[in-house]
Amino acid sequence: GHWNTVAYVSHCGNNGQFEALYHGVPVICLPVYDDQFYNGLQVEYKGLGITMNFRTFKPEDLTKNIIRIVTEPSFLENVRKGSMMLKSHREELDEVIVTWVEHVIEH
Numbered sequence: 739g740h741w742n743t744v745a746y747v748s749h750c751g752n753n754g755q756f757e758a759l760y761h762g763v764p765v766i767c768l769p770v771y772d773d774q775f776y777n778g779l780q781v782e783y784k785g786l787g788i789t790m791n792f793r794t795f796k797p798e799d800l801t802k803n804i805i806r807i808v809t810e811p812s813f814l815e816n817v818r819k820g821s822m823m824l825k826s827h828r829e830e831l832d833e834v835i836v837t838w839v840e841h842v843i844e845h
Contacts, residue, residue: 739763744808747800750777750789759786762821764807764814766800768792785816 739761748754750767755777758765765787767778778789788803807813 745804746787747804749792750774750781752777755781755786756824759817759820760824762814762818764817766790766803766807768795784820785812786820787813787817 739757743761743763745766746754746758746763747766747768748758749770750765751774755765755767765781767774767781767787767789768791769775769778769789770792781787782789787807790799790803
């Protein structure tokens with residue numbers, strides 16, 4: 739992520755939400771399909787961003803919510819905590835991947 743990014747507007751697919759969390763950026767979710775609705779609920783429940791209805795939102799609502807997630811300290815605090823947690827497990831994940839690749843090669 740670019741260091742100037744202060745908010746991320748997304749359909750809230752798995753990749754996008756984890757990228758935003760990894761980089762410590764609050765999210766505006768506009769879910770469109772399937773798991774995106776659940777992801778949006780989780781983002782909002784955990785205080786990582788705001789979920790909006792993509793069929794009914796107005797541009798001024800989007801602007802208002804972007805300003806909100808950028809100015810209310812709780813959003814930034816929550817995504818920074820989440821980012822630290824996600825990054826702290828990176829080495830563990832790398833080890834798991836290597837272990838399973840080696841296992842598949844051996845068998």
